[in-house]
Amino acid sequence: MRILLLEDDFMLADILYHHLKELSYEVLHVDDGAKALEEVSSNTFDLMILDINVPKVSGLDVIKSIREYNDMTPAILITAYQDTKHLKNGFENGCDDYIKKPFDLEELDLRINNIKKRFSIENDNIVKIDEAMYMIPSKNLLSIDGVEHQLAKKEIEILLYLTSRKKRVISGDELIQNLWEFEEMPTDATIRVYIRNLRNIVGKERIKTIRGSGYFFE
Numbered sequence: 001m002r003i004l005l006l007e008d009d010f011m012l013a014d015i016l017y018h019h020l021k022e023l024s025y026e027v028l029h030v031d032d033g034a035k036a037l038e039e040v041s042s043n044t045f046d047l048m049i050l051d052i053n054v055p056k057v058s059g060l061d062v063i064k065s066i067r068e069y070n071d072m073t074p075a076i077l078i079t080a081y082q083d084t085k086h087l088k089n090g091f092e093n094g095c096d097d098y099i100k101k102p103f104d105l106e107e108l109d110l111r112i113n114n115i116k117k118r119f120s121i122e123n124d125n126i127v128k129i130d131e132a133m134y135m136i137p138s139k140n141l142l143s144i145d146g147v148e149h150q151l152a153k154k155e156i157e158i159l160l161y162l163t164s165r166k167k168r169v170i171s172g173d174e175l176i177q178n179l180w181e182f183e184e185m186p187t188d189a190t191i192r193v194y195i196r197n198l199r200n201i202v203g204k205e206r207i208k209t210i211r212g213s214g215y216f217f218e
Contacts, residue, residue, distance in 0.1 A: 002025075002047075003027045003046065003049060004048045004050075005017060006029075006033065008031045008051065009051070010031075013031065016049070016105075016108070017029050023109070026126060028045075031054065032056040033050075033056050033059060036057070037065060043148060046073070046074070046121050047121070048062075048063075048074070050078065050095075052078065052086070052090075053079070059079075060089065063077070063093055063095055067093065074097075074118075075094065076095065077097070077098050078099055079099075080101045097115060127163070132144060135159065137160055140155075144202065149201050152194075154179065155197060155198055161175060162216065166218070169210050169214045170214050171213060172191045174214070176191065195209075195215060
């Protein structure tokens with residue numbers, strides 16, 4: 001599950017970030033509302049955890065803004081306010097839950113789990129390739145240095161096959177036999193097209209060709 005965390009308190013942000021990472025969530029932290037809006041406009045998240053009182057654009061205004069564009073990504077607001085006025089304002093403008101400071105991490109976990117049940121959100125299987133690159137096969141998504149690439153289903157299958165067998169030469173025939181049904185078998189030219197597309201994304205130096213033998217991922 002991908003979470004956008006908007007929190008400008010460094011100590012609290014650090015605690016929340018590492019806690020969520022330990023639970024195997026993918027977390028992107030930003031410290032002002034303008035950055036949050038930039039990330040939401042260019043990336044997809046399963047949940048947003050937004051502090052209200054942050055620089056530039058408040059967490060509440062972040063929710064108001066994205067709801068105007070019919071982005072219904074679930075959102076939990078964090079606030080130091082104790083009055084019902086802000087609670088009411090938060091729900092009227094599209095937040096899905098509300099947590100008041102100070103709070104225990106267990107309370108946050110309960111609220112996240114409740115959101116997951118309400119919105120049928122499951123953790124995606126993240127396949128880490130190296131420190132800068134990972135895949136989410138269920139979404140045909142590849143991330144490199146924080147930049148997301150939407151791949152074709154066969155492209156992600158080929159990349160997954162190559163990266164799980166690093167340093168071993170994989171022939172075109174092996175890819176065909178393991179990734180295609182008999183009635184769908186592609187030509188060698190089709191395999192070369194998929195490999196070329198992948199090289200353009202991950203870098204030509206990462207997918208090597210051994211002439212007459214096949215390919216390997218480095």
